[in-house]
Amino acid sequence: MNNILYKDLSIGLVTALLFSAFIYLEDFGITIKFLNTFFGLLAIVFFLYIPKRAILIAGFFIGLFWFYWIGYSFKYNGVGYIAPFITFAFGIIYMLFFGILALTNKVYIRAILLFGLSFLEPFDWNWMQIELLFVDSYIGIQKFQLFLVLLALSLPFYIKNKYKYTPLLLLVFAYSHMPYSHIPQPESQLKIKLIHTDIKQDYKWTKEAYRPTIKMIYKEIQNGIDEKYDLIVFPESVFPLYLNENEKLINILKEFSYKISIVTGSLMTDNGNNYNVTYMFENGNYQVAKKLVLVPFGEYIPLPKFAQDYINEMFFAGAADFETAKKPTDFIIKGIKFRNAICYEATCQEIYDGDVDFVIATSNNAWFAPSIEPTLQKLLMRYYARKNGVTIYHSANYKGTGIVK
Numbered sequence: 001m002n003n004i005l006y007k008d009l010s011i012g013l014v015t016a017l018l019f020s021a022f023i024y025l026e027d028f029g030i031t032i033k034f035l036n037t038f039f040g041l042l043a044i045v046f047f048l049y050i051p052k053r054a055i056l057i058a059g060f061f062i063g064l065f066w067f068y069w070i071g072y073s074f075k076y077n078g079v080g081y082i083a084p085f086i087t088f089a090f091g092i093i094y095m096l097f098f099g100i101l102a103l104t105n106k107v108y109i110r111a112i113l114l115f116g117l118s119f120l121e122p123f124d125w126n127w128m129q130i131e132l133l134f135v136d137s138y139i140g141i142q143k144f145q146l147f148l149v150l151l152a153l154s155l156p157f158y159i160k161n162k163y164k165y166t167p168l169l170l171l172v173f174a175y176s177h178m179p180y181s182h183i184p185q186p187e188s189q190l191k192i193k194l195i196h197t198d199i200k201q202d203y204k205w206t207k208e209a210y211r212p213t214i215k216m217i218y219k220e221i222q223n224g225i226d227e228k229y230d231l232i233v234f235p236e237s238v239f240p241l242y243l244n245e246n247e248k249l250i251n252i253l254k255e256f257s258y259k260i261s262i263v264t265g266s267l268m269t270d271n272g273n274n275y276n277v278t279y280m281f282e283n284g285n286y287q288v289a290k291k292l293v294l295v296p297f298g299e300y301i302p303l304p305k306f307a308q309d310y311i312n313e314m315f316f317a318g319a320a321d322f323e324t325a326k327k328p329t330d331f332i333i334k335g336i337k338f339r340n341a342i343c344y345e346a347t348c349q350e351i352y353d354g355d356v357d358f359v360i361a362t363s364n365n366a367w368f369a370p371s372i373e374p375t376l377q378k379l380l381m382r383y384y385a386r387k388n389g390v391t392i393y394h395s396a397n398y399k400g401t402g403i404v405k
Helices: 002-027 033-049 052-067 070-077 080-103 107-117 130-134 143-158 166-174 207-226 247-256 305-315 343-347 373-388
Strands: 192-194 231-233 261-270 273-282 285-290 330-333 336-342 358-364 391-397 402-404
Touching (some): 002 052, 002 130, 002 373, 033 052, 033 107, 033 130, 033 143, 130 143, 207 231, 207 247, 261 358, 273 330, 273 336, 343 373, 373 391, 373 402
Parallel strands (some): 231 261, 358 391
Antiparallel strands (some): 330 336, 391 402
16 A cells, blocks of 8 residues: 555656656756657656546645745735745645546546646636646647647557557647747837846835835936937836826936836826836826736735635735726837736736737746746746747846747
8 A cells, every 4th residue: 555655656746847847947047849848748648647646646746846936925914924835725726726637547538638727727827827838849839739739648548559659640730830830929129128127025115225226227227228229128116116106206207208218117006096007108208007917816816805805804914906907008119019018917818819919028026036936937928929929028026037939
């Protein structure tokens, strides 16, 4: 009995490692398509064929390997002691998520269920994208390519003659650069300066940080003007205040905007409601983009109202959820349209719906430092950029600044 349990534990752990390897390789700056392809396909094979108990173990460790960092942000609300419980909870959530495969030993049913799981988002949290395994591999990231992978890997079980492995040829049609699966990505003609900052989260909102932060912003804007940039982009909430209540700062940014367009993150308050927003300044005017998609359990509680009130009171000092926009916001900057995305939004399909070629994304990843969170975010943005044929210009605090294609 102990040998069986040890075997299931080992198989489950290996499955989780294979399923997560591409994230950690990327975190160390290693992108090898062959390895990502091999590990990704092998992880799928394991899920289709391993014992039921091993599936539950694999799901638990995948929850830990992918999302161990989520509880980190709670220390900034004075409840850091619950971080280990949050981590454990994500292990349980994904044990149950993948555990549906353990309801059967039939390989073809597991394949169908695994394909179905690629459409599910527990508690509106969408960072578990099964196709993400292949974002930097020889396999494509479209749904039909995942379907072909599952078909190719499950059919050999049911063929008992010399043609047993013939279905593996279906993997050719799941190749990432097949003409029908590749969407060209444009690149803006503007000269864009993306600002990277590394401001610690526990320092960012202090009085001591205010003047150095404002001074840094002015300096970067002036450098951008001197270097003949068309547009400068700062991270999410780089202004640690409600910018719409500071007329002096707004007027200074208006003056700068005659020489360079400015996109920057901050907060906004309006009629008692709080908004996480992006400001765009150009030619002495400005526009505000409110966030469309909030972070589950970070900016809103995806539970019934009574549970929302209890959790906000218990863990967030009674603070209400942020308010949101009704639709995505587009900035027209020097005649070119950019879709606005604030942090988590850049990893949500809603931002890419409609006519979108370029996205300006801003993030504050210091909430989760140090961790793999910026790496996972970058991989997800790469996934959505490729899936939708979009180029993303990303400015982040801590890690993640760059052009995502």
